[in-house]
Amino acid sequence: MDLSVRIGPGTLPNPVGVASGTFGYGSEYEKLIDLSIIGALYTKAVTPEARPGNATPRIIETAAGMINSIGLANNGLAGFKTAKIPYLRTLPCPAVVNVAGAKGDDYARVIEELADEDCIWGWEVNLSCPNVKTGGLALGTNPAEVEQLTARLRKLSSKPLIIKLTPNVTDITAIARAAEAGGADAVSCINTLVGMVIDTKALRPVLPGKTGGLSGPAIFPVGLAAVYRVAHAIKIPVVGLGGITEADHAVQYLLAGAYAIQIGTANFIDPTVHQKVLDGIREFAALHDLQTISDFHQFID
Amino acid sequence: MAHIVTSVLENRPVAQDYYELRLAWPSWAPAPQPGQFLTVRTVDGPVPLLRRPFAFSGFDRADSSARIIYQRRGHATTLMSAKRPFDPFDILAPLGNGFPDPSSGRRPILIAGGIGMGPMLFLAERLAQTPYPGILIIGARSAQYLPRVVLSHSVQTILCTDDGSAGRKGSAVDIAREEIRQEACAPELYLCGPHGMLAAGHELAEELDAPAWVSMEQTMGCAVGACMGCVVRVHGGEEYARVCTEGPVFDSRTIVWT
Structure with a gap:
């Protein structure tokens, strides 16, 4: 089958990506x-200015x-530019920054300054980070602002x-x-x-910022339902992510209408997950005689 | 660093709630050094989700095995305590940076608190084979938390407990202070244990104008430097350093002690 995925002017060799924030810039995982x-x-997200990040602890495990x-x-x-771009030039897979x-100006500046880098395949605009006070989630919850910012960024680069x-x-x-x-x-x-967890002994939230972002298998059905609804509401491709830890999850995202998927938290747990998911997608396609990724979309209305 | 799917050789209690797990070490895998750690996937399913980090407590090239000491205190470590010989053991290892050799002319003083004993036992055994064997001081709350492990005769060991129920009474750092005074040596401190003990060890090192190496702990995500989760605050250019990559062993002067 043809596993390639077309997104705007670009083509990805296969639908199995790795999610921002869980894979660094690639070098961290090259030995594994x-x-x-x-x-x-x-x-990992790039902002115009360097950011040290939040106070600790920064991670707490919850049920699944x-x-x-x-x-x-x-x-x-x-x-x-100095520490990561030289490595991305050697990367054997497409890099989406x-x-x-x-x-809005911050997003525009990052894309403007990196627009001519040939090693960058495209952009993923993070209008949804729940862990910063301004930008991110605050920008991404208002449709008018999302449309305006998207249109502004669209003019700055022809990359996907x-x-x-x-x-x-x-x-x-x-x-x-x-x-x-x-x-x-x-x-x-x-x-x-x-999401949030409270330490009942210390009588305070575990995370200094009180709330954080929940990921992992627990959110898989939420992500799947969101992808299903979004895929049926728009014509451009949807990249599905949220809780994928095995091939069956990825196949479900494709069946729900996604053209590609991203593996996030599972990167921390299973260094073989990418190969397993890729193999599982191929096996499913062979079983049902599917030729392209869009063929996955014929089953669920 | 490698993904190693190996198997358990032995898993035995060594103190109250403490276990030592010995695992087969494949010949192709890089040898772990004292201070380095592994992360283990305790189950195939989603609970517990993340790999758990444990410091190496020993490595034996001759019989191709490595060891960790862990404390049973939650779901993941309870599952680990049930592992039997031949059970598969899925790890990423060896991770992080180990303890450096002592500077010339300095006497290594190894200070372990509680579960921090693992890497200190490993380091003590390693130093015992060098011209600069140190003193190993193991502190615990009380007698039942002291490890029943056999050390080489060449490792000079002092046991102490907070309640005096075994060994000398007092904290491991206080005992270290007394020993250093008696020996009138120029020490180099190596510490692994609770945060408060590490901070006290740093203060002792400052008093003595001696170097101190501390093994830091933080909740970990990927353990390979990608997620920026396991950071500690440090002095110098960057505000934070990753325990998994820049650590877990740090020069105590680089840490922002709070």
């Missing part, structure tokens, strides 16, 4: 995983999940533009339609769900 099998590597509050810790644009910021959606809204399809109207080539969903 054959990076050439990765369909798309979504980098984990809550993180990293706070977009990254080296900033300057650090990204996850773009974040506190305001993917808007990453938050599930922390009443109607995720409204945000997806806004991204489509603004000229996005695809949307990815879902980012983490806002």
Whole structure:
């Protein structure tokens, strides 16, 4: 079968990507995983200025999940250019830069300054980080702002533009339609769900920021339902993520209408998950005689 | 660093709630050094979800095995305590940076508190084979938390408990202070244990103008440097350093002690 995925002007070799924030910039995993099998590597978020990230602890495990509050810790644009770009040039898979910021200008600046880098396949615009005070989630919950910002970023680069959606809204399809109207080539969903754990001995939230972003198997059905609804509301491709730990989960996302998927938290747990998911997608396609990824979409109305 | 699917050789209690697990070490895998750690996937399913980090407590090239000491205190470690010989053991290892050798002319003083004994036992055994064997001081709350493990005769060991129920009464750092005074040596401190003990060890090192190496702990996500989860605050250019990658062993002067 043809596993390639077309997103706007770009093509990914296969639908199995690795989610932003869970895979660094690739180098962290090169000793454990054959990076050439990765369909798309979504980098740790890049903001214009370097960010140290949030106070600790930043991670807490929950039932079949984990809550993180990293706070977009990254080296900033300057650090990204000197420390990360040279590595991305050697990457054997497409690199999608996850773009974040506190305001529209920040997102625009990251894309503007990196627009001519040939080693960058495309952009994933993080309008959904729950762990920073401004930007991220705050920007991504208002359809009018999402459309306006998408349209602004669209003009800055001809590379594929993917808007990453938050599930922390009443109607995720409204945000997806806004991204489509603004000229996005695809949307990815879902980012983490806002979650919280309280330490009943210390009588305070475990995370200093009180709440964080829930990921892992616990959110799989939520992500799947969001992808199903979004895929049936817009015409541009949907990249599905949330709780994928095995091939069957990825197949479910494709059946629900996704063209590609991202593996996130499972990267921390199983270095063989990418190969297993890729193999499982191939096996399912062979079993049902599917030729392309869009053939997965014929079963669920 | 490698993904190693190996098997359990032995899993035995060594103190109240403490276990030592010996695992087969494949010949192709890099040898772990004292201070380095592994992360283990305790189940195939989603609960517990994340891999759990444990410091190596020993490595034996001759019989191709490595050891960890862990405390049974939650779901994951309870599952681990039920592992039997031949059970599969799925790890990422060896991870992080180990303890450096002592500087020339300095006497290594190894200070372990509670579950921090694992890497200190490993380091003590390693140093016993060098011209600069140290003193190993193991502190515990009370007698039942002291490890029943056999050390080489060449390792000079002092046991102490908070309640005086075994060994000398007092904290491991206080005992270290007394020993250093008696020996009138220029020490180099190595510490692994609770945060408060590490901070006290750092203060002692400052008093003595001696170097101190501390093994830091933090809730960990990926353990390979990608997720930025397991950071501690440090002095210098960056505000935070990753325990899994820049650590877990740090020069105590780089840590922001709170």
